[in-house]
Amino acid sequence: MTRLACPFCGPRELREFEFHKTGPAAGGQGEFERVYLRVADPQLSIEHWQHVGGCRAWLLVHRNPSSGLPLAVELLAGNAP
Amino acid sequence: MSTLPASARRYSAWSLLRARYAGPGYWRPLWSGRNLQPAYDVVIVGAGGHGLATAFHLVRDHGLRRVAVLEKRLVGYGNVGRNTTIVRSNYLLPENHYFYEDALRRWETLSRELNYNVMYSPRGVLDLALTNDDFPALARRGNALRLAGIDAELLDLPALERFAPELEPRRKRRFPIVGALLQRRGGTVRHDAVAWGYARAASALGVDIIEDCEVTGVRAAGGAATGVETTRGHVQAEQIVFATAGHTGTIGTMLETALPIETHLLQAMVSEPIKPLLNSVVVYVSPGHGETYICQSDRGGLVMGGHLDGFPSYTREGAWHRLEDVVRGALELFPRIGGVKILRHWAGTNDMTMDGSPIMDRLRYDNVFVNAGWCYGGFKAIPASGAAFAQFVATGTAPELIRPFRLSRFATGHLLDETGQGPFPVRL
Ligand SMILES: Cc1cc2nc3c(=O)[nH]c(=O)nc-3n(C[C@H](O)[C@H](O)[C@H](O)COP(=O)(O)OP(=O)(O)OC[C@H]3O[C@@H](n4cnc5c(N)ncnc54)[C@H](O)[C@@H]3O)c2cc1C
Ligand SMILES: [Zn+2]
Numbered sequence: 001m002t003r004l005a006c007p008f009c010g011p012r013e014l015r016e017f018e019f020h021k022t023g024p025a026a027g028g029q030g031e032f033e034r035v036y037l038r039v040a041d042p043q044l045s046i047e048h049w050q051h052v053g054g055c056r057a058w059l060l061v062h063r064n065p066s067s068g069l070p071l072a073v074e075l076l077a078g079n080a081p
Numbered sequence: 082m083s084t085l086p087a088s089a090r091r092y093s094a095w096s097l098l099r100a101r102y103a104g105p106g107y108w109r110p111l112w113s114g115r116n117l118q119p120a121y122d123v124v125i126v127g128a129g130g131h132g133l134a135t136a137f138h139l140v141r142d143h144g145l146r147r148v149a150v151l152e153k154r155l156v157g158y159g160n161v162g163r164n165t166t167i168v169r170s171n172y173l174l175p176e177n178h179y180f181y182e183d184a185l186r187r188w189e190t191l192s193r194e195l196n197y198n199v200m201y202s203p204r205g206v207l208d209l210a211l212t213n214d215d216f217p218a219l220a221r222r223g224n225a226l227r228l229a230g231i232d233a234e235l236l237d238l239p240a241l242e243r244f245a246p247e248l249e250p251r252r253k254r255r256f257p258i259v260g261a262l263l264q265r266r267g268g269t270v271r272h273d274a275v276a277w278g279y280a281r282a283a284s285a286l287g288v289d290i291i292e293d294c295e296v297t298g299v300r301a302a303g304g305a306a307t308g309v310e311t312t313r314g315h316v317q318a319e320q321i322v323f324a325t326a327g328h329t330g331t332i333g334t335m336l337e338t339a340l341p342i343e344t345h346l347l348q349a350m351v352s353e354p355i356k357p358l359l360n361s362v363v364v365y366v367s368p369g370h371g372e373t374y375i376c377q378s379d380r381g382g383l384v385m386g387g388h389l390d391g392f393p394s395y396t397r398e399g400a401w402h403r404l405e406d407v408v409r410g411a412l413e414l415f416p417r418i419g420g421v422k423i424l425r426h427w428a429g430t431n432d433m434t435m436d437g438s439p440i441m442d443r444l445r446y447d448n449v450f451v452n453a454g455w456c457y458g459g460f461k462a463i464p465a466s467g468a469a470f471a472q473f474v475a476t477g478t479a480p481e482l483i484r485p486f487r488l489s490r491f492a493t494g495h496l497l498d499e500t501g502q503g504p505f506p507v508r509l
Contacts, residue, residue: 014400066395
């Protein structure tokens with residue numbers, strides 16, 4: 001993966017983006033689960049990113065961490081993590 | 082010639098001399114290709130440093146007989162063969178520095194213990210401060226270490242110049258060097274030799290090291306694990322140890338237990354060999370380019386690394402922009418290496434925990450153990466972790482040294498957040 005396609009700015013170099021965290025583990029919805037536990041699926045990672053070096057939008061990114069490739073990039077609901 | 086396997090033969094000057102005249106048949110594999118048995122007392126998953134060291138200590142110190150290490154690829158294919166070989170114990174938090182100090186003391190004598198030269202080289206680890214804020218932080222860490230009786234010296238510029246004139250500490254730079262924290266007993270250990278040395282020693286004690294054997298599931302009955310499913314069939318086990326480093330998150334998924342772990346890549350690279358340039362290991366955070374660490378291998382190559390790529394990945398392909406950051410950071414300190422060529426570049430999958438410290442505990446079942454969460458710093462821990470974890474598995478009680486690393490700390494709030502960055506593997 002060398003680029004990510006921002007829904008607003010189009011495909012941009014990876015350096016412009018900052019990964020924030022993966023989605024919380026499904027199941028338990030307590031504070032502890034939300035803050036600390038992570039889903040480890042080698043085929044699908046659901047992540048929060050920000051286009052810090054561009055429009056600064058918060059993005060919801062679906063990626064395959066085994067190939068590295070993004071599957072979908074969209075605006076994160078509420079534009080905040 | 083001796084009928085013992087080569088792995089059981091002691092190495093010495095005498096054995097080398099004998100090898101010289103014994104002909105080509107003398108050298109044999111360091112660990113023997115034994116067959117997978119249907120049942121074991123302990124099955125260890127992952128032939129990295131931690132898995133192999135645990136196996137070695139289980140047999141040597143606790144007398145277990147039927148121990149296997151199952152590895153999905155090859156011995157040393159994981160991070161134990163991909164790291165930048167730095168060993169040190171200069172951690173801020175007491176739980177960490179006592180643990181890593183135990184490891185550092187063991188590195189000092191490991192070659193003799195394994196009868197295998199792991200090339201421990203106490204050349205000194207220098208943490209440089211490039212800003213006025215970094216220097217008091219180093220002083221605080223150094224004081225914490227000295228209070229614990231662990232060696233640490235705070236160096237001002239004249240002292241740094243005496244210790245490492247090659248750094249040209251007073252040179253004018255965009256971010257000039259302010260001072261440094263030195264741990265003289267820190268340095269490097271040949272990473273491959275650690276994997277080979279433990280594999281050879283464990284094999285000689287009767288451990289079955291089975292390569293090309295991936296564990297795909299855990300079988301359980303009546304609230305306890307009974308064995309593992311592998312690509313070579315079912316294997317029964319009284320106890321199971323996962324020492325799977327970068328793949329531990331997926332082991333959690335296998336056991337239906339979400340873990341406080343994300344898998345991130347860390348890259349490293351080595352330059353073509355050059356004449357001696359750098360005597361110590363140098364670590365610093367450049368305000369412009371982030372973290373860089375650099376040392377010179379015995380062959381003369383500059384070994385360099387930096388921060389994580391910055392997002393979850395199992396690809397082992399480093400992100401290009403991070404490579405650029407590391408090289409820029411290195412050039413900032415050593416402008417004169419600008420003409421040196423990069424020879425090789427690689428990445429490893431790191432099991433990043435949500436506080437940056439390891440996890441050594443049981444997992445889901447009483448007879449399933451996990452030794453992981455080593456993040457980007459678990460190489461230096463191998464001898465301490467192997468000894469302590471073997472005691473845990475053999476006796477059922479975790480020794481004091483590793484008790485702070487239990488999994489429940491995330492729920493109880495007893496975190497070991499060495500860098501104070503919160504539950505995010507990537508420093509923002
Ligand atoms: C680029 C880089 C630089 C580093 N630099 C340093 C450093 O300077 N100092 C330091 O202290 N640390 C460093 N580290 C970290 C250190 O290398 C690791 O923390 C440590 O090696 C991890 O423990 P290990 O040796 O047991 O892991 P590994 O060698 O990765 O062993 C885990 C093994 O488990 C196997 N495995 C996984 N899943 C399965 C399965 N299902 N079935 C069977 N086998 C399986 C893997 O194939 C692998 O061989 C660095 C890491 C990297 C990537
Ligand atoms: Zn954008």
